[in-house]
Amino acid sequence: MLAGPTDLIVHQYSREPAFSVKTRLMLGFKSAEWFACDHSTILPKPELAALTGGYRQIPVLQVGADIYCGSELVLDQLEARVPQPSLTRASGPGIGRGLAYWAEDNLFWLIVQIVCGSGFESTTRPDFDADRKQMLPGIYDVEQMRAALSVNVPLLRAQLDLLERQLADGRSFLFGDAPDLADISFYFPLDFLRHCRNGNERIPDDYPAIAAWMIRVAAIGHGRRHPIDRAGALAVARAATPTIAPVSTIAEGPQPGDRVRVKWAAYSPIELAGELIEAHPRRIAVLWSAPEVGDVVVHLPRSAGELT
Numbered sequence: 001m002l003a004g005p006t007d008l009i010v011h012q013y014s015r016e017p018a019f020s021v022k023t024r025l026m027l028g029f030k031s032a033e034w035f036a037c038d039h040s041t042i043l044p045k046p047e048l049a050a051l052t053g054g055y056r057q058i059p060v061l062q063v064g065a066d067i068y069c070g071s072e073l074v075l076d077q078l079e080a081r082v083p084q085p086s087l088t089r090a091s092g093p094g095i096g097r098g099l100a101y102w103a104e105d106n107l108f109w110l111i112v113q114i115v116c117g118s119g120f121e122s123t124t125r126p127d128f129d130a131d132r133k134q135m136l137p138g139i140y141d142v143e144q145m146r147a148a149l150s151v152n153v154p155l156l157r158a159q160l161d162l163l164e165r166q167l168a169d170g171r172s173f174l175f176g177d178a179p180d181l182a183d184i185s186f187y188f189p190l191d192f193l194r195h196c197r198n199g200n201e202r203i204p205d206d207y208p209a210i211a212a213w214m215i216r217v218a219a220i221g222h223g224r225r226h227p228i229d230r231a232g233a234l235a236v237a238r239a240a241t242p243t244i245a246p247v248s249t250i251a252e253g254p255q256p257g258d259r260v261r262v263k264w265a266a267y268s269p270i271e272l273a274g275e276l277i278e279a280h281p282r283r284i285a286v287l288w289s290a291p292e293v294g295d296v297v298v299h300l301p302r303s304a305g306e307l308t
């Protein structure tokens with residue numbers, strides 16, 4: 001099956017877990033049909049850089065020549081395409097997304113440190129080590145993360161205690177009987193924890209309600225997935241035209257028509273530079289051109305980079 005200009009192409013990792021798992025479950029929640037395009041977990045990622053102007057993180061959603069960086073913007077697109085049932089039907093569109101920030105910024109980062117300090121297979125690769133040291137200078141240090149396990153595992157257990165309490169009345173999901181974005185947001189860090197290789201992968205099993213809930217969340221599934229290679233995804237972008245018209249819903253900062261630059265928060269050798277198309281309180285969109293893709297519009301959350 002070939003991807004067309006309105007199909008969902010998800011740039012992701014098939015074998016590395018974490019945010020790709022979150023994205024696949026959101027697609028599964030919406031019973032979406034989508035194309036999976038796999039990338040390297042370390043730089044260089046030339047095709048992804050051509051599409052995004054240098055954003056290196058995963059996931060990235062492509063719909064024709066519109067490129068959406070990060071899982072929050074994937075959520076926006078899925079909600080717009082298939083509004084019902086909403087992914088935040090129980091947690092609400094404000095608090096539901098706020099809980100996703102907790103899961104991503106606090107719980108996931110804590111678990112990353114535990115997994116990397118607990119024998120995660122990727123950390124044994126010198127190229128992965130060098131890449132992550134460049135991306136997280138002074139922060140990514142496997143030895144330090146190993147030494148910090150005695151502090152970080154109790155901090156994790158403090159958070160698991162909260163989740164176990166939330167599920168203690170026998171409910172199937174965090175907000176009741178139906179799954180919600182909140183379940184997916186908290187599931188994917190705990191799924192990532194399974195990549196420890198020193199026994200810490202079994203921590204969730206100490207919490208009966210969490211262990212049973214994880215099986216239910218995994219059963220949401222991944223929707224209907226087709227493969228697409230990187231050259232195929234670039235060809236879809238080249239053949240398509242961006243859909244968004246210039247729009248602003250915020251008075252502060254650069255406005256549509258202004259030339260802008262974005263220095264990415266996660267290290268990239270390339271900066272995104274082009275005309276601002278959308279100024280929104282949570283996100284921006286920038287017109288970007290590269291020979292491999294032609295004109296595309298790169299949509300990104302404001303937290304993804306520094307805008308000047």
Ligand SMILES: N[C@@H](CCC(=O)N[C@@H](CS)C(=O)NCC(=O)O)C(=O)O
Nearest residue numbers: 018019041056057058059070071072
């Ligand atoms: N805020 C981003 C975070 C995404 C993220 O941290 N993704 C990881 C992979 S799971 C990543 O891209 N790490 C750097 C890399 O793989 O190059 C989102 O919600 O999508």
